[in-house]
Amino acid sequence: MAAALVISAPASGVGKTTLTLALARAWRNRGLNVQCFKSGPDYIDPAFHAAATGRASVNVDSWAMDRGAIAHLVSRGADADVVLAEGSMGLFDGVAARGVSGTGATADIAEMLGWPVVLVIDPSGQAQTAAAIAAGLRDYRAGVRLAGVVLNRVASPRHEDLVRRALVDAGIAVFGALPRHAEISLPKRHLGLVQAEERAEIGQLIDETARFVAEHVDLDAVLRSAARWLPQPAANGLNVAPPGQRIALARDAAFSFVYPHMLEAWRAAGAEISTFSPLADETPDASADVCWLPGGYPELHAGKLAANARFRSGLRAFAETRPVHGECGGYMVLGTSLTDADGLRHEMTGLLGLETSFAKRRMHLGYRLAELAAPMPGHQPGARLRGHEFHYSTIVAQPDAPLAVVHDATGAAMAETGSRRGHATGTFFHLIAEDR
Known part of the structure; x- marks a missing residue:
């Protein structure tokens, strides 16, 4: 005990x-x-x-x-x-x-x-x-x-x-x-x-x-x-489906956050995870069937990410045939541009039309309940996803089709609906679990 x-x-x-x-x-x-x-x-x-x-x-x-x-x-x-x-x-x-x-x-x-x-x-x-x-x-x-x-x-x-x-x-x-x-x-x-x-x-x-x-x-x-x-046997485990069988996961100082229980649930379901570093100008594993860009601090590394042409072109090539999903910081990098705290605009990967800025910081914080309007890796349309949002960026433009209808914990509708275009999807919230 x-x-x-x-x-x-x-x-x-x-x-x-x-x-x-x-x-x-x-x-x-x-x-x-x-x-x-x-x-x-x-x-x-x-x-x-x-x-x-x-x-x-x-x-x-x-x-x-x-x-x-x-x-x-x-x-x-x-x-x-x-x-x-x-x-x-x-x-x-x-x-x-x-x-x-x-x-x-x-x-x-x-x-x-x-x-x-x-x-x-x-x-x-x-x-x-x-x-x-x-x-x-x-x-x-x-x-x-x-x-x-x-x-x-x-x-x-x-x-x-x-x-x-x-x-x-x-x-x-x-x-x-x-x-x-x-x-x-x-x-x-x-x-x-x-x-x-x-x-x-x-x-x-x-x-x-x-x-x-x-x-x-x-x-x-x-x-x-x-x-x-002494823990009692759990009647059921986590309701978290892996986004694919072989997942290319961005992992470095700019993409440092994904909930540990998510990775464990993916592996428990039989998925394989390979990591790559956008900051080191690496590209997703060519054998992966999905790419996942977690949150982190891309605003601290925006210049380097913009300069890493191999990473950007490799990710765009991957997205021509396979799904790519970004959460929060990863979502911003999937967008067209990111303006840092000094007001400098940096070109991102352009897989989505999203434009974000840290020039005027505004905190976005709280639980999110999203009902998917379209599929995203691991989840089908109509799925109810629970997550959490915490960032200081503001949306300059979010022109693509919304990925989900998103509400906060009080039921109020949120403007941060996520986006979808082609094989690319993204959300500002970090996924915690799907409602059963």
């Missing part, structure tokens, strides 16, 4: 990722096998989890996935000693309308799996009120059990004492307190998946974080508070 916990907080930016990575690495350094998960659609944190544990981490999402899919994904922790699910946003934060099995809130996963929650509390600018917040979170939903709290950014020993006393009086365990002056954080930069050349740097940072947290947090007490969990 594994010891299972959820790491959450009252809000974003409190230190969930820092604590998750520190606990995972500290326990791994003790010789324990640690498996991490990420609640919600965030695609950066699972890469950090993998760096901390040496095991692939996947997303579990109550808005996009049913209980069977979630049970199937978490069963990968069956051979672990410790299982940690890192939450997103605040513990109960999700969308207004319920999805497949919940609203996307971390609390959905905690209740569904029966895993107690360790809260990261930042008491900056308050003292006893921090206990009131923790008690409110503990009592808000009957099916969610609070294990205890870790305080982050504590101002002084006196400050810590005030907060600790209030929490203990409220019947809430305090596992430790991290001082503000020694705050630790991960670098705020474009990472996507952790690139190979960054692994040494990230590994050193995680080691330092683990040592710091181990000095201030009672790791044994945290472990004792965990649920003893």
Whole structure:
């Protein structure tokens, strides 16, 4: 049986990722096998989890996935000693309308799996009120059990004492307190998946974080508070069809994001995946029957992509006879042009008429439910696809036929419908699952 916990907080930016990575690495350094998960659609944190544990981490999402899919994904922790699910946003934060099995809130996963929650509390600018917040979170939903709290950014020993006393009086365990002056954080930069050349740097940072947290947090007490969990057999797995039998997947610093569970589902269905690097001016494998360009950061490499004539001509030649699909950044590269943050226009592959710009940044963020108006690799017209969109680009032109009717989680229609032309298709959302 594994010891299972959820790491959450009252809000974003409190230190969930820092604590998750520190606990995972500290326990791994003790010789324990640690498996991490990420609640919600965030695609950066699972890469950090993998760096901390040496095991692939996947997303579990109550808005996009049913209980069977979630049970199937978490069963990968069956051979672990410790299982940690890192939450997103605040513990109960999700969308207004319920999805497949919940609203996307971390609390959905905690209740569904029966895993107690360790809260990261930042008491900056308050003292006893921090206990009131923790008690409110503990009592808000009957099916969610609070294990205890870790305080982050504590101002002084006196400050810590005030907060600790209030929490203990409220019947809430305090596992430790991290001082503000020694705050630790991960670098705020474009990472996507952790690139190979960054692994040494990230590994050193995680080691330092683990040592710091181990000095201030009672790791044994945290472990004792965990649920003893043994995964139950899942009635069904992921409802994700591979886009083809042999998939040419763009994979480098410009195309760094695809959900790990998607690749695993494709391979489990018998598909073969070969990777190529557009940044290295490579072309898709000639033996592939479909090409997939995932999201990433093409805006950071737009000049190089525009200059890589071999990649661009090779992709166009591939698309003459076989499907090519792009998600978000990959969709932009399939378009006619991409204007970077400095206002420079770069020619892209031209397989679609899409023109995008980062000159005026505007955030597009949220769940998406798309009903396909035409086929895309792996999915037929009428299929209902659930995904997530997160980018800062604006559409200058989107002249091709729409690929889908797309709505957000509230049911509002979205302008980002995706496009189709010939064998090329693209979407701004990253696919998570298809409705059964």
